[in-house]
Amino acid sequence: MKSMIKHAVLAVAITVALPACEVERLPETSISDETFWRSEADLRSAANFLYTFLPGWATDDVWSDDAYGSSANSISDGSRLAPATDGNYNNNYNLIRAANNIVEKAPRAASTTAANVIDRYVAEARFFRAWGYFNLLQRFGGVPLILKTLTDSSPELQAPANSRDEVIAQIYQDLDFAAQRLPTPTVIGNADYGRISNTAALSFKARVALFEGTRAKFHSYGNPALHLQAAATAAKAVIDSKQHDLFSGSYFDLFQLAGKGRQNLENVLVRPYGVSPTEQVSTNNYYRSAIEGGTLTPTKALADAYLMKDGLPITKSPLYKTPQRSIEVFQNRDERMNATFLKAGDSYMVTKPIYDVADLSRQRTGFTFRKTANLDDWNTQTSLIDRPLLRYAEVLLIYAEATYELTNNISDADLDLSVNRLRQRGGIPKLTNAFVTANGLSLRDELRRERRVELAQEGFRYWDLIRWKIAEVELPKPVIGNYFFKSEFGSIATPQLTPDNYILVQAATFRKFNPAKDYLWPLPINEIALNPALQQNPGW
Secondary structure, three states: OHHHHHHHHHHHHHOOOOOOOOOOOOOOOOOOOOOOOOOHHHHHHHHHHHHHOOOOOOOOHOOOOOOEOOOOOOOOOOOOOOOOOOOHHHHHHHHHHHHHHHHHHHHHHHHHOEEEEEEEHHHHHHHHHHHHHHHHHHHHHOOOOOOOOOOOOOOOHHOOOOHHHHHHHHHHHHHHHHHHHHHOOHOOOOOOOOOOOOHHHHHHHHHHHHHHHHHHHHOOOOHHHHHHHHHHHHHHHHHEEEEOOOOOOOOOHHHHHHOOOOOOOOOEEEOOOOOOOOOOOOOOOOHHHHOOOOOOOOOOHHHHOOOOOOOOOOOOOOOOOOOHHHHHHHEOOOOOHHHHHHHOOOOOEEOOEEEOOOOOOOOOOOOEEEOOOOOHHHOOOOOOOOOOEEEHHHHHHHHHHHHHHOOOOOOOOHHHOOHHHHHHHHHOOOOOHHHHHHHHOOOHHHHHHHHHHHHOOOHHHHHHHHOOOHHHHHOOOOEEEEEEEEHHHOOOOOOOOOOOOEEEEEEEHOOOOOOOOOOOOOHHHHHHHHHHOOOOOOOO
């Protein structure tokens, strides 16, 4: 990572001036395109720019039923309109353009650079091209496939969108190329920690394939089994590589400074923020702005998803008792809940060292997220906690879900290989077929629950609702928060409450989801004006 930091400034100098337009070239006032691409250092510098597109800590979960912000969100409540422009569209094409540039021009370094080294940087570029196209596919469906750099007269600028199948096939091709040519995490080692590995390419392919396989299955199109098998195969390849394992420390420390670096084998790909205040790529203020500031607060729906210590849901477990105090919400629950939600007694912030209860003027659900909560980071507002973008835990979840969805069945052995390792971390009993039958549970629902609680606060829930085709069921529901413990929350401001005294954040009358249009995002209007061959998504 130190090496990546060292070269990042040069990479940005070469490419950061590129605006959204696909036809822009390297700035000739800096380093000309003709004199660049001569050495491995040039290729590395160009590739480093791609890493600046990796997302940092964000509040995407407010799109879902897991979280709410400081105000209503137009995606989750169905009130958005087709935008004139959308960074989710333009920024991903910026990334694709930068990746295409490397794929095309890296071979120019052949006179000074070994073929396998050139292949490595082309593989990194193709990984990022796949990353950009998957971001587009999730949101917009089929989009124009641009696989080369364009000029202002290129006919591709007026081409219609490619089909979903064509986009997904290209993503697979790029990730297969990357997986075959990128080094293992062991070879990358500490010095280059943070660069894309072969297991990152495999893990990302597993993510992409699970998304498309389950989306095709539940939205009734295409060939779900093809993608589900690809997901299971890629995930199993990561498992069999023995390059990764679950973090040896606590689930809470996984999202602290203790979880940084190569020693945490659960990290497959992270957005690095630096190794120290003097060697940093960037910093984030996620804890103070989003968590303490209330732009991302968990809902009752998420809280209720966490199992009791006996492995049963709160609706079935004899361990569940109606809480009389806020701390009792967390008693006898999956340990991952205690690491994901702040509770009375936890370290909080400099002006209030010990957390007691949420500040309803900011944390409107009456709950507060805890992942990345760090007293020092709150004080300095400059956190170096890396954002995990691909975790081994997700790979295990993908393997379990893809295996189950292929045949609507999964063996206890495969459950032990995957989700039961996560349940062990949470301090709850194994999930077995016999346990499911004996307790009247649904194995599919329990696998989905495991994914929800393990990956909570990490931006997955909205896309899971989309691919499972249950957004039309879950998103129109009211947003409900914690029970209103009046003696703890105080009486200065009483929020709107449900008849059973839970905080009502947003009523169902203000929420909608139209399945005829909302499973795809609207294309930016300006893009359609620039390219009339683009067709707006249905209903927009």
